[in-house]
Amino acid sequence: MPREHVGIRDVAAAAGVSVTTVSHVLNDTPHTRTSELTKARVRAAAEALGYQPNRLARGLRTRASGMIGLLTEEIATTPHAGRIILGAQEEASRHNLTLAIINSRLNQDADIESAQVQAFIDRQADGIIYATVYHDEVVPPDELLSVPAVLVGARDRLGEIPSVMPDERAGATSVVDLLVRTGHRRIAFAASSVDVPATRGRLQGYRDGMAAAGLDPDAFVVEAVSEAIGGYEATMGLLDHGADPATRPTAVFCYNDRMAMGAYRAAAELGLSIPQDVSVVGFDDQDPIAASLYPALTTVALPHYELGAWAVETLTSLMEGRDELRLLGAHPTLLACPIVERASVAPPARA
Amino acid sequence: MPREHVGIRDVAAAAGVSVTTVSHVLNDTPHTRTSELTKARVRAAAEALGYQPNRLARGLRTRASGMIGLLTEEIATTPHAGRIILGAQEEASRHNLTLAIINSRLNQDADIESAQVQAFIDRQADGIIYATVYHDEVVPPDELLSVPAVLVGARDRLGEIPSVMPDERAGATSVVDLLVRTGHRRIAFAASSVDVPATRGRLQGYRDGMAAAGLDPDAFVVEAVSEAIGGYEATMGLLDHGADPATRPTAVFCYNDRMAMGAYRAAAELGLSIPQDVSVVGFDDQDPIAASLYPALTTVALPHYELGAWAVETLTSLMEGRDELRLLGAHPTLLACPIVERASVAPPARA
DNA sequence: CTGAAAGCGCTTACAG
DNA sequence: CTGAAAGCGCTTACAG
Numbered sequence: 226m227p228r229e230h231v232g233i234r235d236v237a238a239a240a241g242v243s244v245t246t247v248s249h250v251l252n253d254t255p256h257t258r259t260s261e262l263t264k265a266r267v268r269a270a271a272e273a274l275g276y277q278p279n280r281l282a283r284g285l286r287t288r289a290s291g292m293i294g295l296l297t298e299e300i301a302t303t304p305h306a307g308r309i310i311l312g313a314q315e316e317a318s319r320h321n322l323t324l325a326i327i328n329s330r331l332n333q334d335a336d337i338e339s340a341q342v343q344a345f346i347d348r349q350a351d352g353i354i355y356a357t358v359y360h361d362e363v364v365p366p367d368e369l370l371s372v373p374a375v376l377v378g379a380r381d382r383l384g385e386i387p388s389v390m391p392d393e394r395a396g397a398t399s400v401v402d403l404l405v406r407t408g409h410r411r412i413a414f415a416a417s418s419v420d421v422p423a424t425r426g427r428l429q430g431y432r433d434g435m436a437a438a439g440l441d442p443d444a445f446v447v448e449a450v451s452e453a454i455g456g457y458e459a460t461m462g463l464l465d466h467g468a469d470p471a472t473r474p475t476a477v478f479c480y481n482d483r484m485a486m487g488a489y490r491a492a493a494e495l496g497l498s499i500p501q502d503v504s505v506v507g508f509d510d511q512d513p514i515a516a517s518l519y520p521a522l523t524t525v526a527l528p529h530y531e532l533g534a535w536a537v538e539t540l541t542s543l544m545e546g547r548d549e550l551r552l553l554g555a556h557p558t559l560l561a562c563p564i565v566e567r568a569s570v571a572p573p574a575r576a
Numbered sequence: 577m578p579r580e581h582v583g584i585r586d587v588a589a590a591a592g593v594s595v596t597t598v599s600h601v602l603n604d605t606p607h608t609r610t611s612e613l614t615k616a617r618v619r620a621a622a623e624a625l626g627y628q629p630n631r632l633a634r635g636l637r638t639r640a641s642g643m644i645g646l647l648t649e650e651i652a653t654t655p656h657a658g659r660i661i662l663g664a665q666e667e668a669s670r671h672n673l674t675l676a677i678i679n680s681r682l683n684q685d686a687d688i689e690s691a692q693v694q695a696f697i698d699r700q701a702d703g704i705i706y707a708t709v710y711h712d713e714v715v716p717p718d719e720l721l722s723v724p725a726v727l728v729g730a731r732d733r734l735g736e737i738p739s740v741m742p743d744e745r746a747g748a749t750s751v752v753d754l755l756v757r758t759g760h761r762r763i764a765f766a767a768s769s770v771d772v773p774a775t776r777g778r779l780q781g782y783r784d785g786m787a788a789a790g791l792d793p794d795a796f797v798v799e800a801v802s803e804a805i806g807g808y809e810a811t812m813g814l815l816d817h818g819a820d821p822a823t824r825p826t827a828v829f830c831y832n833d834r835m836a837m838g839a840y841r842a843a844a845e846l847g848l849s850i851p852q853d854v855s856v857v858g859f860d861d862q863d864p865i866a867a868s869l870y871p872a873l874t875t876v877a878l879p880h881y882e883l884g885a886w887a888v889e890t891l892t893s894l895m896e897g898r899d900e901l902r903l904l905g906a907h908p909t910l911l912a913c914p915i916v917e918r919a920s921v922a923p924p925a926r927a
Numbered sequence: 928c929t930g931a932a933a934g935c936g937c938t939t940a941c942a943g
Numbered sequence: 944c945t946g947a948a949a950g951c952g953c954t955t956a957c958a959g
Contacts, residue, residue, distance in 0.1 A: 230952095232951095232952055232953085233952065233953065233954095234952085234953095242929075242930085243929065243930040243931075244930085244952090244953080244954090245929070245930055245931080245932095245954085245955080246928090246929060246930070248953070248954060248955085249929090249954095249955095252954085254954085254955085257928090257929095258928050258929090259928065259929080260928060260929090263928080263929080277694065277697065277698050278698065278952085278953075279636075279698070279700060279951090279952050279953065280698045280699045280700070280953095281632055281635050281636050281641055281699065281700050281951090281952080281953090282636050282935090282951070282952035282953040282954090283952080283953050283954070284632050284935090284953090285630075285632050285633050285636050285934095285935045285936065285937085285951090285952080285953075285954095286934075286935050286952080286953050286954045286955080287935085287953085287954065287955095288935075290632055291699075292676070292699075306658055307657055307658050307661075310658075310661070310677065310679075311679050314677055314678060314679050315679065318678070323676050323678075323695065323696075323699060324676060324677055324678075325643070325674050325675060325676045325677070326661065326665055326675055326676070326677055327665060327669070327674075327675075328661075328662050328665050328666065343628065344674065345674075346628065347628050347629065347630070347631045348631045348632065348642075348643075348674060349630060349631070349632050452868065453864075453868035453869070453870065454870070457870070482864075483864050483868050486864075486868050487868075487870075490870060493844055511864065513804075513833075513834050513837075513862065513865060514864060514865065514868075517803065517804035517834050517837050517838075517865075518804070518837075519804065519805070519808070519838075519841055581936095583935095583936055583937080584936065584937065584938095585936085585937095593945075593946085594945065594946040594947075595936090595937080595938090595946085596938085596939080596945070596946055596947080596948095597944090597945060597946070599937070599938060599939085600938095600939095600945090603938085605938085605939085608944090608945095609944050609945090610944065610945075611944060611945090614944080614945080629936085629937075630935090630936050630937065631937095632935090632936080632937090633935070633936035633937040633938090633951090634936080634937050634938070635937090635951090636935090636936080636937075636938095636950095636951045636952065636953085637936080637937050637938045637939080637950075637951050638937085638938065638939095638951085639951075928959105929958105929959085930957105930958090930959090931957095931958090931959105932955100932956100932957090932958105933954105933955090933956090933957100934953100934954090934955095935952105935953085935954090936951105937950100937951085938949105938950090938951090939948100939949090939950095940948100940949090941946105941947095941948095941949100942945105942946090942947090942948105943944105943945085943946090943947105
């Protein structure tokens with residue numbers, strides 16, 4: 226029957242040493258000499274009593290809570306936001322840190338955000354991650370400047386906080402490259418009409434790729450709402466008018482997977498087979514669309530897990546006082562968006 | 577310029593009172609009399625100095641960390657698991673509690689789970705939520721019995737820990753009720769071949785509904801893998817053979833939205849319009865399928881947010897020592913799964 | 928190689 | 944109505 230609460234003094238008593246010694250051996254305190262015999266006795270006593278140090282007490286003394294806070298905008302509504310959390314949590318565990326989470330609802334009062342950051346600070350968070358979506362720049366609460374902090378998904382206006390985001394642009398370019406390599410030259414882009422950074426980045430990436438291949442970057446760009454219905458309408462517009470297979474696009478690169486879903490429906494209604502008659506590519510690798518569509522959708526994955534892991538990794542460096550990392554604030558780190566090749570791309574039909 | 581760190585003694589000094597008094601007025605300690613004048617002075621001083629109590633120190637003293645731990649299986653891969661976290665986090669905030677999260681990977685060593693629970697305990701978590709999916713019963717680490725704890729998504733084998741889960745069965749029954757009310761009598765169920773609780777619950781609920789309506793609960797049950805391809809095959813089997821519209825099902829209730837996605841494709845290939853020729857219903861209200869399908873899918877929502885909120889709510893009661901709640905362990909609390917009516921259900925065509 | 932003591936920043940009987 | 948003092952469970956100079 227273990228005692229109600231076994232503390233360091235119980236271990237000391239059981240081992241016949243002082244609490245100082247117990248602390249040193251259990252923590253392997255550097256620059257400290259303890260005889261192997263004593264060490265063994267302490268460890269045995271700790272083991273026997275099932276001693277578990279109280280992290281709160283240690284934190285109070287060392288001024289390090291061993292906790293980092295993640296303030297994330299819309300955990301709920303962002304596809305795969307869970308993977309950001311997962312990446313952050315697992316990386317935190319690797320550093321023996323605990324991850325606390327607070328959800329920040331979109332468009333709320335700035336005072337509430339301040340209070341949320343403050344809640345982490347009151348708990349002596351060693352660092353804070355501020356994760357957003359759909360923003361280029363963000364003006365985080367002032368409180369964030371007083372602790373190690375990193376931004377995910379956006380840069381701060383002042384460029385003072387290290388930030389990381391997906392390289393949407395390069396991801397889009399790599400899609401065009403793949404399509405060109407597969408033999409396509411009339412590659413359409415169904416762009417999004419919503420003004421978020423991803424919209425601009427993906428369109429720009431598409432243009433980069435087209436230009437690099439010596440193709441007209443504007444000839445086949447259409448714009449629609451970034452939902453299935455938009456993809457449907459865009460694809461209809463692209464493939465319907467031209468009964469002329471010699472001039473219409475042979476591939477449709479959609480701004481996102483939801484639009485690709487609409488493109489599939491349009492193709493079906495038009496009697497066009499994917500990928501034989503037309504190739505379709507999405508973006509987001511959004512579960513469960515991408516894998517559930519028939520044929521399975523070739524798309525681009527967002528590095529959510531990596532974003533979260535990068536954030537924690539960078540935070541730990543900042544916490545160690547490597548303040549030169551603050552320089553990262555001016556230039557966001559871009560993480561690659563890998564293509565996930567499935568079955569919706571094939572060489573264009575011989576016209 | 578605020579001091580490097582302002583503590584309670586700084587406030588006391590500024591207000592010209594003892595730290596005892598500062599603590600009492602800032603915490604509104606019951607059974608304590610303090611003159612309004614003193615209170616005002618203390619509050620003014622705290623405000624002026626920007627004093628923020630150190631929650632770690634308070635926790636050490638009060639033996640309550642103000643933190644609860646969520647150990648969740650597969651945050652990453654479960655659709656909408658984010659909403660469980662959101663519900664738990666927002667409810668926690670309402671109670672002035674912080675939510676810490678650790679992800680538990682499926683099928684891992686039991687020792688790892690023990691260590692994960694222990695990590696929360698070391699940080700003096702006031703309570704722990706153990707959330708799983710795909711399980712009926714679960715054998716949580718022993719450590720969980722030593723603190724206030726609740727289970728989400730499963731009951732524990734011994735029935736000692738309060739638990740909560742979605743009422744899949746009643747949700748399925750309500751779909752049949754809706755379909756019957758709309759005029760259907762030949763209602764098929766595309767069941768899942770995967771053996772998880774949801775499979776059994778939804779099938780049972782379907783049967784309940786059919787039986788209650790005086791219909792044969794077995795006539796139109798088919799089984800397939802719980803993915804789009806399974807829904808496609810099941811629907812093909814159901815609607816293809818009978819060129820006879822007089823005997824084939826007029827509605828297909830799919831085990832989940834992914835299967836419904838396959839059902840849509842089958843209907844399209846068969847030249848059947850939804851909902852004019854056949855009604856389709858899913859389950860999960862899985863974003864982005866349900867709303868992106870055309871026509872938008874009528875389905876059943878899982879109460880993820882409510883599950884998370886219930887867990888925290890119950891935990892707070894347990895933390896207050898309302899131990900009679902442990903009795904809940906024997907009988908899981910079931911939370912309603914509401915139907916989300918969209919556009920895939922209509923009265924059957926007059927045959 | 929080991930330990931006595933101070934202190935992290937609070938709360939809380941207890942006394943007055 | 945207010946305050947001195949102990950103590951939550953650790954870590955860490957410092958002394959020996």
